[in-house]
Amino acid sequence: MVVVSVGSNMGFFKVSAIIVSALIVLTVGMSIAMLIIVTTQGGSPSVQEMCDDMPGMCIDPNNPNPTGAPTSKGTYAPPTATQSQQTSQPLTTSNPNTNNAPYQIHSSPGYDWIAKHYLTSVNFSADPCEDFFAYACGQWPSQHTPPQGSESDWTEYSLVSRTVSEAIQDAIESVDLSTASDGIVKTRHFYDTCLNSDDIEAAKGTKLGSLLHTGVPEDPSLPGFPNNTGRWALIDKDYADSASPSIESQIARLKSEFGIDTYFLAYALQYDLNSAETILWLTPTMLPLGMGMFTQGYYLKDKYQKVRDAYSQLQKDTGTLLARDSGFGVANLDVNDLKNLLQLEINIANLTYHYSFDIEMTKPSEHITRMRRSMVDPESNDDSGNNDLWDLPTIKTKIPNFNWDDYLKNLVSADLWQRISVNNEKLIWIDFPEYFNDVEKLIKATPARDVRNYNIWRLVKYSLPYMSTEYRTALGKFNNAMYGGMKATTAAQKNTCLSYIKGNYEMPNLSFATAEAMIRKGYFPVDAKKKATDIVATVKSGLLELIKNSAWMDDKTKAAALTKAGKMDAIVAYPEWVLNTTAQALYYNDLQTPKASFISLNLMLRGWAVRKQLSAIGIPVDRGEFIGTPVATDAWYSQSTNALTVPLGELQAPFFGMDFPAAVNYGGAGAVFGHEMSHGFDQTGRQFDAYGNETDWWSPASEKAFDEHCVCISDQFSNYCYNTTDAGEVCINGNNTINENIADLAGLKAAFTAYKAQDAANYRLAAAPMWNDDQLFFLSFASFWCGVESDAAIVNQVETDVHSTPKYRVIGTLRNVPEFAKTWQCGAKAYMNPSDRCTIW
Structure with a gap:
């Protein structure tokens, strides 16, 4: 020694x-x-x-x-x-x-x-x-050299997600189908069809072209386009406008049969004022556009003209290819068609911008306040906010020029349509009625040819990642213009297929069977779920401790906050039913697996997922339900159930390990748990009580103090900026990112409090003993955000994302944590040790 x-x-x-x-x-x-x-x-x-x-x-x-x-x-x-x-x-x-x-x-x-x-x-x-x-x-x-096609944005999260994909690949490819569950057998069918690149390349766009222009699907079990409703006027010289069926029925079928949203989002959601009830939510706030979610700025701001030009070129290139593959020969696309196609999408972006950004992203608490005011004063015109459930007669009265009968009966099941149309049950929440009146006027004022071009383009755009190389290369060129720093190449087919069976939050689809395959292959031991659950419990205790010690919250509000935190549920790793073959067979019972091209299987699966999601409307809420995909490298909090979900795809190294030091697990996974818990107390989450109901449980004094803390954080992050090549100075939008910044800060402090309460042996890493445990904690937190981003990727994140950029999620959070400066012995003048910290707890 x-x-x-x-x-x-x-x-x-x-x-x-x-x-x-x-x-x-x-x-x-x-x-x-x-x-x-x-x-x-x-x-x-x-x-x-x-x-x-x-x-x-x-x-x-x-x-x-x-x-x-x-x-x-x-x-x-x-x-x-x-x-x-x-x-x-x-x-x-x-x-x-x-x-x-x-x-x-x-x-x-x-x-x-x-x-x-x-x-x-x-x-x-x-x-x-x-x-x-x-x-x-x-x-x-x-x-960590980014793989081809990911040069613009490659992070530790990307690596972890790829590791999960590699585990899925091994698990799903090595499974014995003769003894596998029904879900795995069906998942393998989709996966194998997706991997058949020879068939995909040979077919080019013929399968999609045939579906659209004949209306006849490859298999009777697949959805089609009756009455010529799939014909794309942009490339079909024989297209003729038709008033039958109605545009409302076409919009509904695009959603229910193919999973495509066009003018507003339709989603089964727990009702804010009664979280035990699931209703149909119709909203403009979360409508994904052709360029993606929250991309309205790219359509509307002058500085993104190059991106709009690239998007229009994508539409032209795609139309040219699909015209050839639909048997229309060499296309001579009408310039006015292309111009009007983009313009309609710009008009929709303009209509939704106010609701998506000014209300949903920038000022969520004011959104809820306005909605409350509209309930007290029905004559209030504050953003035309509405929080009431309406029956069909009321909807027709409030929004009279939209054919609601055609829309709803083509969207929901026959049983649900009976409850809505005959029983007049109040099961629908239209949160901004004025938007629906405006969008109805827009549709009526737009030539039917342009409306059809836009509707079908949305379906075609969603299909491009699963088509032949020519189509995917065209998409790659646009992505390069939007995100920058990448070559206009296509992702490996294997990666596309693995991403597909992993699913996403809105459409988990095949991910439950995929999770079963991973678990049975040994990629996520059962003990890991217990260990993670135990850490969740201690982090909750850390959050409770912070709330108890808060100086700015009065006793009554603090008691309600403690009740909410105490009742918060945690759904960890995966739902137990994925290992129950009977339960899993029931879940996948009505999912068909016909022999067809992957483009057709993809569209069918999207529709199946939408119908399954909408089937929850009007039935009792299962608060323990695993919403989303269990193999996602992500985590989330639901305000309506007061529950956080952390999938097994997030519980991976370097964030979590069975044999990692406690400091590493708490700085990584523990910070994630704390982050999601803290969403229950951000500007939106704080409006909901312990049971997920929208309730004002704050005293005026506590609310004022909370708002002051939020202003501090918002102002602080708004001063974090980048100098970019094309867009000049780009700064974090502190208002847009406030909820995530609150969750980062409060969650890390809860995790640190929990970690320091552990009675763990003070071991150091033999291969790196220069770091003590507390330093490992903060290194683990920072490791989430290591990576590289191009200027264009930074601009895109600032423009469209509610999260701060990775660099400032580290710097901005840790500058507000005095324990960090103490751990690293930072001097009084050090940048990471400011005197003017912001905090929540």
Whole structure:
């Protein structure tokens, strides 16, 4: 054991001791690292390779202060270990940043893996007290080359998602179909059909062209287009306008049969004022446009003209290809058709912009306040907000020029239509009636040819990722214009198919069977679910502790907040029924698997998912239901059930591991749990009570104090900016991102509180003993956001996303956490240690 004096004498003997210690660190540290690499890579690296791979381990004996030593500001010197062999004896350290407490070094597969992960991400030449993102993630880009097609946006999340996909690939391809569950058998059918690139390339766009222009599907079990409603006027020279069937019925069938939203979103949702009831929600606020969700700015702002031009070119290229493959020969597309197609989408973007951004994203609390006011004063015109459930006669009275009979009977099941049309049950929430009057006027004022072109384009656009290389290359060119930094190439077919069977939040589809395959293959042990559930419980305790200690909340409001946090449910990893073959067979019972092209199977599956989602309307709510996909690398909170969901796809290294230090699990997965819990107390979540009902449980004084905290955070993040090549200075929108910034900050503090309450052994990583446990906690949090983003990707995120960019999710959050500055011994003038912090709890 080497003991180094930490006294004030800076004479010859101390310098000698530091040099000797450094040499021992170098020799022993490299020995351990080489053993690890020999074991994992099958060969011993050279000394220079070791230094290159593990910066900070190599210390120049002639310069005892390594790179990153105290600057002129005197803010920080990175910790170095005094000894790195595995031992059961306590060691002391000479560095003031390692808290001088005795500690033990531990080596295990999990400990060694996470050590190597951090050592290949951390840039020791960066000062963590000035820029913790540069420190924690500085080496990450050089160690993780983005795959072709992902150059614009490649992050640790991308890597984890790819790892999950690789596990799914092995699990689904190796399954024994003779004994597999019904869900896995059906999933494998979709997957195998998707992988059949020879058939996809040979078919080109003929299958889609035939479906649209003959109306006849490949198989009787698949949906078609009766009465010529699929013919795309843009490429069909024989197209003629027809008033039958109505445009309302066509809009409804695009949704119910093919999963395509066109002018507003239709979704089964728990009712805000009675969370035990599921209703039909019709809204403009969450309508995805052709360019994606919340992309209205790209349609409307002058600075995105290049993106609009690329989008119009995509429409032209796609139309030219599909005209050829539909048997129409060489297309001579009408310039006015293309112009009007884009213009209608611009008009829709203009109509929805106010509701999507000014209401849904920017000021969610004001949205709810206006809706409450409309309930008290029916004559209020504040954004025409409505929070009442309406029956069909009321809807027809309020929005008289839209054919609601045609729309609803083509959207919902026959049983539900009976309840709506005959029983006059109040099952529909139209949150902004005036929008529906406006969009009805827009449709009526637009030539029927242009309306048809837009409707069919939406279906075609959704189909492009699953078509032949020519179509996907055209899509890649547009994506390059919108996101930048990528080549106009297509994703590997395997990746497309794996992403497909993983599903997404709105359409989990095949993901439940996919999760079963992963679990049975051993990629997610049952014990991991229990461990994660236990961590959730402790983080909840941490959140409760923070609420109890809050100084700005009065007793009555605090008691309600504690009740809400205490009753918050957690749905972790996967639903148990995925391992029950009977239950799973029931879930997938009505999903057909005909022999058909993948383009047809895709459209059928979208419609099946929509109908299954809408089937929840009017039936009792199951608060324990797993909403979304269990294999997603993501997590979410539901205000209507007061529950967070963390899928098994999120519970992966480096965020979570069975053999990771507690600090790593709490800084990673624990921060995720805390983040989602904290959404229950952000600007939107705080409007709902412990049972998910919209209720004002805040006193005026507490509400005022909360709003002041929010203004602080919003203003702070609005000052985080980038200088981009094409768009100039681009800054985080503090209003748009406020809820996520609140959740990041409050969630991390809850996780840290929970972590510090653990009675865990004070072990350090044998391969990286320079970091103490608290430092590992913050490294784990930062590791979420390591990655690379092009300027265009940054602009896109600022324009369309409710999350701050990765860099400022790290910097902006940690600057508001005093425990971070204490852990890293940041000086009073350090950037990461401001005097004017913002906080929630």
